[in-house]
Amino acid sequence: MMKNKQLLLKILLLVSTCLNAQQYFGGHPLGQNWQIISSPAVRVIYPNGMNPQAERIARIINYMDQNNRRSIGNKKRQIDIVLQTQTTIPNGYVGLAPFRSEFYGTPPQSNLSLGSLGWLDVLSIHEYRHVLQNINAKNGIVNFFYYLGGESYWAVVNNMVLPNWYYEGDAVITETALSDSGRGRSPYFTLQQRALIAENIDYSYLKNRNGSYKDMLPNHYPLGYMMLTYLRNHYGNDVIADILKESTAYDGLIYPFSKAIKRHTDLKGTKDLYKKSWEEFKEKTQTQLENTALIATTPLLKKSPKTITTYSYPILLNNNTVIARKKSYNTTDELVKISNGKETKITSIGINNDDFLSYNQNLLAWTESTRNPRRGAQNYSDIVLYDLKTNQKKRLTKHTRYFSPSISPDGTKIAIINISSLEEFNLCILNTKTGQIEKTFENPRNNFLSRTAWTTDGKNIITIIKENGKLCLVKINIENGETTELTPWTSHTIETPFVTQNKVYFNASYLGIDNIYSTDLQGSKKINKETSVKVGAFQPSIYKDQLMFTEFSSKGFLISSQKLIPKNSFISYQEPNRMEQFNTVANQTEGGNILTKIDSTTTYNTKNYHGLFKGLKFHTWGIIPSSSVSSINLRAVNMLNDVAVNFSSGINHNENNAIFYNGNIVISRFYPEITFSANKTNRQTIFEDNVSNSLNLLDFDETNLGLKIGIPLTWYKGNYITNFEPYVEGNQFILNNSKTVFNQKSFTAYNAGLSFSTYKRTALQNIGPRMGFAMDMSKRADFLNTDNGNQFNINTTLYLPGVSKNHNLRIRGAYQKEKLSNTYQFSDYYIYPRGYSAPLNDEFKSISFNYDLPLAYPDFGFAGLIYFKRIRANLFYDYGIGKLTSNNIKEEYKTQTYNSTGTEVLFDNVYFNVLPISAGIRYSHLLKENLLGNNSSGFQFILATNLSF
Template identity: 35%
Template sequence: MRRLLCLAMAVVLVQQVTAQQFGGNPPSLKWQQINTDTVRVIFPKGMDAQGKRVTDIVQQISRYHRSSIGPLQHKVSIVLQPQTMQSNGYVQLGPFRSEFFLTPPPSSNDVGSVNWVDQLALHEYRHVLQNNNFRKGLSKVFYYLGGELGQAALTNIAVPNWFWEGDAVVMETALSLQGRGRLPAFFNDFRALTLANKKYSFMQVRNGSYRNFIPDHYATGYMMTSYGRKHHGQTFWKDVTDDAVRYRRVFYPFSQSLKHRTGKNAAAFFKASWDEYAAAWNAAEKPAADTLTPATNTVTHYKYVYAAGDSSFIVSKSSYKKVPGFYERDAQGHETLIVRPGIGFDDYFSYRNNKLLWTESRFDARWGWKDNSVVKVFDRSSGQMQTLGMERRCFSPDLSFDGKKIVVATISLTQQYQLKLLDAETGAAIHTFPNPGNWYYTYPKFTADDQHIISAVRDQEGRMALIQQAIADGSVKILVPFGVQTIGIPSVQGEHIYFTAAFKDADNVYTLNGNEVKQVTNRPNGVQHMAVAGDHIVFSEFTADGYKLLRTALSSNTFVDHHSAWLQPDFGEGGNILDKIPAGEHQVRKYPKTHRIFNFHSWLPEIDDPEYGLFLHGENVLGTLQSMVGVRYNYNEESPSVSASLLYGAWFPYLRAGVDYRMQRYLNVNDTIQIQWNELDWYGGLSIPLNFTSGKYYRYLTLNGNYHQVTRTRSGNSKYVFRDNNIQYIDLNGSFINQRIKALQNINSHFAQSLQFRYNRSINGIPAEQLYGRLDLYLPGFSANHSIVLQGAFQQKDTSLRYAFTDYFVYARGYNKPFYEHMYKLGANYHFPIAYPDWGFANILFFNRLRGNLFYDHSVAYNFRSRQDVTYASTGGEMFFDTKLGNVLPFTFGVRYSHLLNTNPGDPLRKDRFEVIVPLQQLFNY
């Protein structure tokens, strides 16, 4: 029963997945702040303009746009992070803070063209208000009992993730000219399913799939929340969430509140909202086009396409089975892999003169919030890969027609946007274009004479235009006037310019005919990219099975710039506020890094069977100090303990210090003698976490060193007096992970290594020593989603038995721990998928995948008393169930059968063993 209770508590508390990068900024970064009664905005020196803008938007929303979620407000800290090229933001409890990653996404199709700082403020501050107003009823009780994460646990169970994000997308749409709710590409997912007549159940959409394409909770959430606002009023969701977080109905409180107020539970509400949107989508024209890519049972994306002559094309291709690659596709449909790109912040590539160009990520080895890009060039003629040696914050490279120059879109740490010309051989910058309006350039392209650059740009008001900028003098000609439509990737074909844009209800291909824009394709769903080949155009369009390549005759027609009613919602908030917000008089001051340095925020359970604990956690807003104090109980030893620890991450090594006092530990020597003692452990040390990720591999190296001072005293009625009361020892350990990227369905990486080592040794003359090492090697199996895992482990310990270090060895499956001085283990595993059920029940448990593993373990232990090597070998199988708990939380459990080939020292008569595998710790690693 206690394990079930702990599992339930773990499920409750793990809902808070922090995006915080602990110790991610170097100590040289100087932080400033704007501090008001509503918000504290924290930003690096030199970013006053962004800090003031965020403050103004937040205060405007706080004053005039809270009624639809509730009146409660608590001050929040917002940290602006300009050094990362990730485009994201988050709000969390535990501690209560928000972080904005200030680099805009390179594609306007993803989230639109609204000024990125403005959009982050609109979207993320809605999450702040949600958290503020969900501290009610039972959720408020848990706030007082468990702190901020206590509240978060209850509110994330009560309120589904689709509402959190859908409601925030509604507000970014209601308070701006655009927002994702007015973005045709945002609806590509559900519209593709509708056009293909694929209707998935609410549970399937909530839990995703390894087999089928399923829209995410952003698209689901906006569809449902916008439907609720339209049919039930502006404050409808405030009332529903009020019921839910108070737990007025204990089971399924959100769905039950919907049922009470509308007669529809969550599943029925989802169906009604989808049906309403589907009515508009089904009415769209569905012109014929030839599909070039084959039908497949696996979701496959052909996202970008370039004509390569002789009726062949260069395409990017990825699937749920295979990682992205660039392929040549000939006239007969045969595909040949050219090269696979590495890890990047953008999946775009360009092609010209038999060369492919793209960018890949480069990460600072120590500071997690510092990263850049490098330009990669692959020459098909020579088969050579070139990495332009200079790292910079850039996207979307394009090669000039003469092959001598490369243009990239760049962004500085102070949010200045520029186009730069690079030398195609060295990567050195040779020219920077003027940009007085600080427009954000996207997907620049050379004109055929290499004298101009064509690029879509976003202005500071969130409008987009297509421009032509001269290389010689920087002069600009506006080809397509600024407007609220998004503009995608241009393509230059001689004197003709083609581009994708969202002038109507779906992104389509357009061309410039003189000064007039003509429509080339008229597809019912979003067109991503195009290539002109003779009198035909080939383009990638999003479908229910991924991006597919289609072909149609090349023509152009006039059109009317018009969006249907479903793309023009009115949420009763008064419309766009971004051009009406007055600039406040804000004083910028230095932010002291010691501000609320401990910042205790939550009580959390610790579950690592057989130890269970409860700890008070703290972390400062900048994420440089973690503190913890609490109690723990070991059920095996029936031993309580108290402990406290600090981890400081602002310097190059993490610094660690702590104390652990364990009481009433005991050891049975025989049937009549029991050793009982108390143990005080003071420790300190350092860690160095390093990130060497590049190319197609994630690489992480972590080195740790700790010093322990242990004092033992007898406890209770124990008559035993320790020979060694004071022990000083060092604990040196580390790990290295090298893992190739993998596709969604791949159980493991096709090539990876994981190395762990640990060395413990007494340093005050007491004979106590232990050495441990483990290597796991991952290899491809006989099918794309199969995996071979080979394991080797070794552990050696001293034989004096004066002191025992923590045992990390993973023994042969099915056996109890043997008696030994040193031991090694070799293991072989073969993992394979069995089925993808996509089935669940009662919105409690959903089965995404069933997979198996066949194993063989062979271990040999040296018994130093008998002076013999003893073999422990086993074989068997495991079956794992990859599931989702409560429609949100990934959770894997399984069963294992082990056949013992040798005698088990703990149970000599048993040769077969069945076990249930419930890894509780995975819940806290999610």
């Protein structure tokens, strides 16, 4: 009877949760020693040994808090930041409910998107801007909803009024304006937009806002950067502060953000802002292209792919054969061979966060991700080798933090970047056979290192060093460690070195478009430009006089080539990187590069941080009004996200206004996850009365005290994600009923079970996993009286590939047994054949066949209310057998079959430009009528929450 309340709560919280990065509950290894720095603007909780980095974060944020608020507002609130260093996945977020932030400290290996800024510096500037956005959005109605429901409501209302492109575009402007680098100065950041302009493709604001399953679109980062840059340049740098304040106060209930833009500018609203900013950006891009002498390239494949595809790191084996990585909107990562225009798959590439690939001596090397099964915030980057001669693949290392593996010319060694959990960066050499480290090079200033490549004689390793916001390509002698700088230090991006006998080729952003450049290996630091393309050229590879690389287009990263033309036309470029053609007012008015102004002598109070309930705070007290169930929900979590407290109380209007109470404490710091729960609620069940030989409806009050111990485990292996959780739960039930029905007023029950799933990861267009298996099994029973409550349940689902890449076959089998003669019955969550209401039964078994397929990608919406991204269908057939064992039941009712077929049509829509909800209709046709009368065939409205997965 509480499903409506639960669904409403899920929808209300969806906005606040879907915008945050992944949060790992109980993700830290047990025994991790934490410390905390307290300062006026921020508290930084960090692992012992990371004090310099934590102090740097605190200094940058306090400087911004005091000096860089003019375009955002003056409201203040201290933020808690947890610095994660056990993860190898770079990320960061600011979340509401609870109001906190996490920095995932391991930097990305690629320099393309972030440029030359230090990783923690970027996070500090960018994420603290999100902090200021959120606290300054707490106005008017937003403030009212905060007091009504806490931080979850704060998040919901914020995100309903402020578009996601505002959050990220404004933060990118800030990181660019307050540094000499930042994404706003990287041509890679605007890659998608410039590709569309180069091919004369224009998409509507609604399509850009909501995305597409079929077409390549810039995400909300460059979209917001473009729109807000136009706004600042034409209407003053600080206009966005007034728009933020008025829109979040809901000054104009319908489209408040758009109306605030209209009040402060001569624009008609958000769509007009998009149109004008897009036209201006197009004009600047076209002018840039008109002033660029292009060099023609030849595509490797004559036909463009039908779906958006990314090829990376093409390797020329000979004149006719190329090996490369590939992924697309309908396929996950794989290794492919392209020979004479024909493409064949070599092998799959597992879960990873970097697309680096190296080749030598018939060996290919890349990295794949694994993780601590129990601790999601501790994961690894291991090296995988593939032998083209034997077609054998092996994982060379386990539980390591290695990146950018490059195979030596003789195939016996691998150069890697090793990043420790204390953010120590080292260049190392591994043995190809054993995976053991043979040599580690000194890095006395602990500069960030990225990418590796060997010289052809095997005597030197090329890598990229980052120091003080600058990048440099260097050569390191493997015998004596002597370092030779090959390029000048630059704030432009440098990426992916490829070495020939006399030169090193790499892609860089020197002249405003990413292209392939070269320099000699002697250290002259003279730079030659090798390619000149419209949008961007990356990842060079050379065979004889052929230069091959990936080139970006509206269809993704495709493989192109051109002849190497010997020349010595050395380029000159501007430092620092200004990107004048796309410059912003913010760059002159926000305060300039603050990273040179930070006082490195400032210190803050530091102390140990420990305690199970340390930092526990109630963040949500969500009042949920409803015609059926009204409730208040209290939610709390501690700062390390391994203890949660939840409490709810309300009135069930469907049960004579019965009052219910639910509460639990979940502790996930230890290896098992422990849950203490208590609830009191009204129940209603149907049971078979053995005295009157009739079916009776029973209302009673139930108090339940529970203790659950489970071990949630997750593995990454290759392309599969496997989850396994065994659990055991004990419950003390106290029952109260005006009639003398129950044999016992109190009894103790157990619930033992396990859940298991293993899925092949999916690509964007895949409706479901093409391979996988899931099982949930549980046994619930009274310890002493098997007739009082006894339920066994098992559900299994097998996932198989369909005819097409985006088709999916699901076969679901289930079994449940619980006698109607049991006076007390556990809640029934069984999924019965579609078209039938839940039938009376002592035992039920069923099988279901589902075939999912996409029908269309409309990319159509209106008024910012609804946007249609995909229409898909599910063809199903359900078969079930229900049994009643009582002697009081007529023989023809004892065994009933339930047989139906039908179609579900689902619309994967986005509502209000924020809420992704799948809803549609189901038509069920009964192949056999149920004699008990529980038939509900015909049309039915369905949400994704009540699909039979």
